[in-house]
Amino acid sequence: MRWGGDPREIVPQASGELVALAGEALKSLVLYGSAAGAGFRPERSDVNFAVVLDPLQFVDLQRIAQWWARWRRRRVAAPLVLSRAELEGARDVYPLELLDIRARHRTLAGAELFDGLAVSAEAVRMECEREAKGKLFRLRALYLELAGSARDLHELMLDSRKTFLHVMRGLLYLRNQPWTVHGTEIVHAFEREYACALPVLAALGEPDVTGAGTERFGAYLTEIETLAMITDRDASPPTAVSPAATRQA
Known part of the structure; x- marks a missing residue:
């Protein structure tokens, strides 16, 4: 889907409506x-909002659902909606997602809640392990279903690579490396830091890569x-992780 307008206009218009409908509950x-930093591509990127409400009630979701019905055609993704308490409680469950928001965000209204949001190194490691191993088990099962289709296997690798880039970002964070968003750069940085070779993961980031055989x-x-x-x-996480590690490279 292509943009139905200039994203520089869409962001203030869409966010302005969100502010109005949230009222005093908006924190x-x-x-x-990508819309808040580098790497935005109008032909494929979405606009992502996080909305923190207190209190958060079902009627708020109903209003946001009506808002999104109008804006989803303009490549606005379904917003992340949570309460202040849920934001605090998510630090030990979804640290990678919070670190990604912390690295690339712009506060449009209300308080700045993400810049100083701290997550523990062990929580990061645990989510990395859970995501990597869970996706690995799933890949094996899907191979049994798709073994006869080179095209489907290629699409499976491309799709699953997103999760593994997310994991590598987290593991690099544990080594105090900058939080980068560029796929191939993440792979190469990971290879250097963890002394391993990941040529297929790196090559999947090239635009002209097609096809996938069993080998x-x-x-x-x-x-x-x-x-x-x-x-x-x-x-193994260090005793302390530098806040600078989540600054976008």
Whole structure:
């Protein structure tokens, strides 16, 4: 879907409507992701908002649902809606998602709640392990279903790569490395920091890469197995993680 207008106009218009409908319950409205930093592509990127409400009631969701019905055609993603207490409680469950917002966001209304949001290194490691191993198990099961289709295997690798880039960002964070959003750069930084080779993961970031045979998918699985082992073998978090590590590279 292509943009139905200039994103520089869409953001203030859409956010202005959100502020009006939330009223006094709005504690913070944040634009995050590529629309708040580098890497925005009008032909494929979405606009992402996080809305913190207190109190958060069902009627608020109903109003936001009506708002989104109007804006989803303009590549506005379904907003992240949560209460202040839920934001605090998410730090030990979804630290990677919160770190990503912290690295690339712009507060449009209300208080700045993400800049100083702290997460523990162990929570980051645990989510990395959970995501990497869970996706690995799922990949094996899906291979059994798709083994006869090179095209489907290629799409499976492209789709699952997003999760593993997320995991690698988290593991690099544990080594005080800058939080970067560029896929191939993440892979190369990870290879250097953790002394491993991930050529298939790196190559999948190239625009002209097509097709996937059984051997290539097998090599991809081997790389993911290596990544999964690193999450609990070599990713021991340091005693302190520098706040600068989440500044976008």
